[in-house]
Amino acid sequence: xxxxxxxxxxxxxxxxxxxxxxxxxxxxxxxxxxxxxxxxxxxxxxxxxxxxxxxxxxxxxxxxxxxxxxxxxxxxxxxxxxxxxxxxxxxxxxxxxxxxxxxxxxxxxxxxxxxxxxxxxx
Amino acid sequence: xxxxxxxxxxxxxxxxxxxxxxxxxxxxxxxxxxxxxxxxxxxxxxxxxxxxxxxxxxxxxxxxxxxxxxxxxxxxxxxxxxxxxxxxxxxxxxxxxxxxxxxxxxxxxxxxxxxxxxxxxx
Ligand code: FES
Numbered sequence: 001x002x003x004x005x006x007x008x009x010x011x012x013x014x015x016x017x018x019x020x021x022x023x024x025x026x027x028x029x030x031x032x033x034x035x036x037x038x039x040x041x042x043x044x045x046x047x048x049x050x051x052x053x054x055x056x057x058x059x060x061x062x063x064x065x066x067x068x069x070x071x072x073x074x075x076x077x078x079x080x081x082x083x084x085x086x087x088x089x090x091x092x093x094x095x096x097x098x099x100x101x102x103x104x105x106x107x108x109x110x111x112x113x114x115x116x117x118x119x120x121x122x
Numbered sequence: 123x124x125x126x127x128x129x130x131x132x133x134x135x136x137x138x139x140x141x142x143x144x145x146x147x148x149x150x151x152x153x154x155x156x157x158x159x160x161x162x163x164x165x166x167x168x169x170x171x172x173x174x175x176x177x178x179x180x181x182x183x184x185x186x187x188x189x190x191x192x193x194x195x196x197x198x199x200x201x202x203x204x205x206x207x208x209x210x211x212x213x214x215x216x217x218x219x220x221x222x223x224x225x226x227x228x229x230x231x232x233x234x235x236x237x238x239x240x241x242x243x244x
Contacts, residue, residue: 034123034221057181058181059181097156
């Protein structure tokens with residue numbers, strides 16, 4: 001049911017945790033399942049995402065997509081990070097079953113919310 | 123949204139993992155969300171559940187209910203364990219939001235499947 005990459009990022013998630021003084025934080029909820037996701041971004045003066053962490057109450061698919069999404073946005077500029085879509089993350093994970101696509105949206109939405117939080121503060 | 127006990131059992135789950143030579147194993151899936159749950163039981167010659175572990179791809183509510191359910195069945199007889207209902211587990215966790223009740227059913231179903239697996243083998 002789940003690809004090897006999904007199981008890898010689920011059992012050994014990258015960037016799980018919090019940042020102490022984040023440049024931006026985004027928290028989103030998923031109405032369909034009631035799960036929540038929070039993303040912390042550390043952005044430097046050149047608008048590069050130096051670090052990125054996530055916390056979630058969501059399922060394995062939410063953990064795996066957040067892990068992959070944080071890997072994909074790290075080192076990118078804000079403009080580049082906005083182009084890391086849910087579709088790109090799912091492709092990098094070799095796909096997800098249709099019933100799990102809504103879980104993978106949490107990471108994209110939380111990253112956008114965190115970038116928006118950063119933009120408002122700056 | 124979530125009680126302190128739910129957050130405690132989610133962030134610090136009890137009995138997460140596998141058993142090497144289990145007396146019974148139960149694996150169930152949740153059609154609604156695509157999540158999976160596996161319970162391992164170690165049952166002695168007096169029909170007492172000596173040890174119990176779980177693995178899941180499910181969300182925080184599935185983790186918290188499994189953690190509490192495994193705590194509740196440990197040390198019980200098979201007959202007593204069958205009476206540890208989903209409702210009892212939710213009460214022990216001070217409740218769950220309605221959207222998460224279906225997640226909490228995974229643990230009960232997996233325990234029943236593992237007891238059934240044990241019964242078939244003996
Ligand atoms: S079921 Fe809620 S995030 Fe996957």
